[in-house]
Amino acid sequence: MSPRKIIIDTDPGQDDAVAILLALASPGEIDVLGITCVAGNVPLALTSKNALMICELAGQTDVPVFAGCDRPLGRDLVTAEHVHGETGLNGPTLPDPKMQLQDQHAVDFIIDTLRGAAPKSITLCPLGPLTNIATALEKAPEIAEAVQEIVLMGGAYFEVGNITPTAEFNIYVDPQAADIVFKSGIHIVVMSLDVTHKALVTPPRNEAFRALGTPVGKAVSEMTDFFERFDKEKYGSEGAPLHDPCVTAYLIDPTLFKGRHINVEIETQSELTLGMTVADWWGVTDRPANALFIKDIDADGFFTLLTERLSRL
Numbered sequence: 001m002s003p004r005k006i007i008i009d010t011d012p013g014q015d016d017a018v019a020i021l022l023a024l025a026s027p028g029e030i031d032v033l034g035i036t037c038v039a040g041n042v043p044l045a046l047t048s049k050n051a052l053m054i055c056e057l058a059g060q061t062d063v064p065v066f067a068g069c070d071r072p073l074g075r076d077l078v079t080a081e082h083v084h085g086e087t088g089l090n091g092p093t094l095p096d097p098k099m100q101l102q103d104q105h106a107v108d109f110i111i112d113t114l115r116g117a118a119p120k121s122i123t124l125c126p127l128g129p130l131t132n133i134a135t136a137l138e139k140a141p142e143i144a145e146a147v148q149e150i151v152l153m154g155g156a157y158f159e160v161g162n163i164t165p166t167a168e169f170n171i172y173v174d175p176q177a178a179d180i181v182f183k184s185g186i187h188i189v190v191m192s193l194d195v196t197h198k199a200l201v202t203p204p205r206n207e208a209f210r211a212l213g214t215p216v217g218k219a220v221s222e223m224t225d226f227f228e229r230f231d232k233e234k235y236g237s238e239g240a241p242l243h244d245p246c247v248t249a250y251l252i253d254p255t256l257f258k259g260r261h262i263n264v265e266i267e268t269q270s271e272l273t274l275g276m277t278v279a280d281w282w283g284v285t286d287r288p289a290n291a292l293f294i295k296d297i298d299a300d301g302f303f304t305l306l307t308e309r310l311s312r313l
């Protein structure tokens, strides 16, 4: 099998950073065509800068990185410095990037790449709000044909919400964009909070990162040290959930994950439940399935894979 061609759409974010590092460490399975940045955890200027810093940390300065949309489609930006820190990547001390952003807008890169591609040949991996992806699909609907599938982190059913009582952060920031993506007809794999909250960096798992003894292992352990304080306080969990790396781990070994093919729709109107992923887990409607909604993970297998791959960088 040749490696899967992917575009990572991201708002780094410590967990985005780990997801990107895992992809860049796995050239046998994953070919990263480009990294497109979006406003989300922190504003666009910071998510773009952070993406460059992560590529440099990985020693892969030839990956093209693009800045994209700086605000959601129909509302003001909501950010999450309370989780990720002022820079979005608080924790390790990383040098300012020498790499430059590409001149092209992220949305145009997505459109151009998909337009030139064979049918169902490229996988989109959104790790943040879906603004860039939805904008590309609105501007050039024909590009959907070139998408193999969209594997995204977002949404929740059993865990319901993290930024509001009923909404997960990525979907809540831009529900209108999420609605466009979930109605696109493209097959979607959803790494919901239901699964990511089971991918917990316990102290022994974080020690395994640190024990790699490499700049990457040290940086990943320091990122986790920083953002686990929030989840430990909020959930009383034994470590921080590694949300976004579930996306890139799925591309490497989908057998680590279990879910159901179901219908998922996005609440775009209600003030009370804006951004809720209305997931028909129990099949109580006749709405057609549009997503593989992931709920369970082999967490030990996931951390073994992640640690081994990070050791390669």
Ligand SMILES: [Ca+2]
Residues within 6 Å of the ligand: 010, 011, 012, 013, 015, 016, 041, 127, 128, 244
């Ligand atoms: Ca993210």
